[in-house]
Amino acid sequence: MNDNELSAAVRESVADVHSATPVAQIISRGRCLRARRRIPAVAGTVTVAAGTALAVTTLLPTGHAGLLPSGHPGLVSSSHPDSQPASARLAAWTVAKEPNGDIDVTINQLEDPAGLQATLRADGLPVNVTFSGSMLSASCQPDQTGTLSAVTQIRGDELVIDPSALPSGAGLAIFDEPGAGTPVLSGTTPTLGTPPAPHPSIPPLLTAIDGPLAVGLVYVSPQCTG
Amino acid sequence: MRWIGVGTQQLDFAEFYRSAADDCLRAVLVSIGDQDTARELVDEAFARAWASWHTVSRHPAPKAWVVRTALNTGISRWRRRRREVPVSDPARITDVPAASGASASLVDPRIMAALLRLPARQRQVVGLRLILDLDTARTAEVLGIAPGTVMAHLGRAMAALRRDLEPELQQENRS
Numbered sequence: 001m002n003d004n005e006l007s008a009a010v011r012e013s014v015a016d017v018h019s020a021t022p023v024a025q026i027i028s029r030g031r032c033l034r035a036r037r038r039i040p041a042v043a044g045t046v047t048v049a050a051g052t053a054l055a056v057t058t059l060l061p062t063g064h065a066g067l068l069p070s071g072h073p074g075l076v077s078s079s080h081p082d083s084q085p086a087s088a089r090l091a092a093w094t095v096a097k098e099p100n101g102d103i104d105v106t107i108n109q110l111e112d113p114a115g116l117q118a119t120l121r122a123d124g125l126p127v128n129v130t131f132s133g134s135m136l137s138a139s140c141q142p143d144q145t146g147t148l149s150a151v152t153q154i155r156g157d158e159l160v161i162d163p164s165a166l167p168s169g170a171g172l173a174i175f176d177e178p179g180a181g182t183p184v185l186s187g188t189t190p191t192l193g194t195p196p197a198p199h200p201s202i203p204p205l206l207t208a209i210d211g212p213l214a215v216g217l218v219y220v221s222p223q224c225t226g
Numbered sequence: 227m228r229w230i231g232v233g234t235q236q237l238d239f240a241e242f243y244r245s246a247a248d249d250c251l252r253a254v255l256v257s258i259g260d261q262d263t264a265r266e267l268v269d270e271a272f273a274r275a276w277a278s279w280h281t282v283s284r285h286p287a288p289k290a291w292v293v294r295t296a297l298n299t300g301i302s303r304w305r306r307r308r309r310e311v312p313v314s315d316p317a318r319i320t321d322v323p324a325a326s327g328a329s330a331s332l333v334d335p336r337i338m339a340a341l342l343r344l345p346a347r348q349r350q351v352v353g354l355r356l357i358l359d360l361d362t363a364r365t366a367e368v369l370g371i372a373p374g375t376v377m378a379h380l381g382r383a384m385a386a387l388r389r390d391l392e393p394e395l396q397q398e399n400r401s
Contacts (some may be wrong), residue, residue, distance in 0.1 A: 011252075019269075023239070031275060031277070032273075
C-alpha cells in the first residue's frame with residue numbers, strides 16, 4: 001500500500017460524515033458570542049456615558065442631553081454629537097459615534113427601528129429606519145442621483161456611516177429587505193414610482209435569519225428623515 | 227437609489243460554511259475520534275468564525291482557522307473537565323466500540339481505531355494534511371510547529387497506519 005492509497009483510505013473512512021447543523025443555528029450562536037464579547041465594552045460605555053451625560057446636562061441647556069427616553073428596551077445610553085465620544089447600546093443594535101464624526105451602527109436583531117432611528121437622528125443623521133419589510137414610508141422619495149459614499153464600511157452587521165459624505169439634500173434609509181435581494185415595494189405608495197433595480201453586486205440574500213438589511217439614499221424631508 | 231446589502235456578509239459566511247463544514251468536521255473527527263464531540267466543536271468554531279467574520283473572511287486559510295479553533299476549544303474543555311471526566315489513553319485503544327446508531331456507522335471503524343492509536347499531534351497533522359489538504363507550510367503555521375516537524379509527524383503517522391492496516395487490507399484483498 002503506497003502513500004496515495006493509504007491517504008485515500010483515510011479520506012474515504014470519513015467521507016460519509018457530513019455536517020448537519022443549519023447555518024442559521026451557527027449564525028445565531030455566533031451572534032450570542034459577539035454580544036457576549038461586547039459586555040465589557042458596554043460596561044465601560046455605561047461609565048463613560050454616565051459621566052458624559054452628567055457633564056452635558058450640566059453644561060448644555062435642557063434638551064441637548066441627547067438621552068433618549070428610558071422606555072427604549074435595553075437602552076443604556078446615548079451621546080450628543082458635540083460631546084465626547086460615547087455610545088448608545090441596545091441588545092438589538094448599537095450606535096457609536098466615533099471621534100472623527102463617523103457613526104458606527106451594529107444591528108444584531110431587527111427590533112426597535114424607531115429607537116434606532118431616533119438615536120441616529122439625535123446624532124445628526126437624516127435617516128429613516130424600518131424593519132417592517134416595506135422599503136420606505138410613503139413620505140420617502142428614493143434619491144436616484146446621489147452616490148452612497150456616506151456608508152464607508154460594512155463589516156458583518158455593522159455599518160460605518162460618514163454623515164458629512166451625504167450628498168446635499170440626501171439622507172439614508174435603512175430597512176429590512178425580506179425578498180432575496182430585491183427591494184420589496186409592496187405596501188408603498190405610487191409616489192415611489194418605478195421600483196429601483198436591485199444593486200447588481202448583490203446576489204440573492206439570505207432570508208432565513210433576521211432578514212437582510214439594505215441601505216439606500218433618500219431625499220431629506222421632515223416626514224421621511226426627520 | 228443605490229443599495230448595499232448587509233446580508234451579503236451572511237451570504238458569504240453561509241457559502242463558506244456550506245463548502246467547508248464537512249471538511250472541517252472530518253479533519254476534527256480524525257484528530258479527536260469522537261463524532262458527537264467533533265460536531266459540537268466544529269459548530270462552536272464556525273459560530274466563532276461568524277462572530278469574527280470580518281477577520282476570518284480575510285484569513286488566508288479560513289478552514290484551517292476553523293479547525294484550529296475547534297481543536298483549541300476541545301483542549302480548553304478538556305482542561306476544564308479533566309478532573310471530572312476520565313480521558314481514555316489513545317495508545318490503549320485496540321478497537322472502536324461496536325457501531326451504535328446511524329452516526330457511528332459513518333466512519334470505518336478499523337481505520338478510525340488505527341488513527342486513534344496515533345499520538346494526538348500526528349492525528350492533527352493527518353487531519354490537516356490529508357483531510358483538509360493543507361500544504362506543509364500552512365499545517366505548520368496552524369499547529370505552531372516547524373514544517374520539518376510536520377513532515378516527520380506525517381511520515382511516522384503514515385508508517386504506523388500502514389503497519390496497522392496493511393495486513394487487514396491485504397487479507398481482505400485475498401478473500
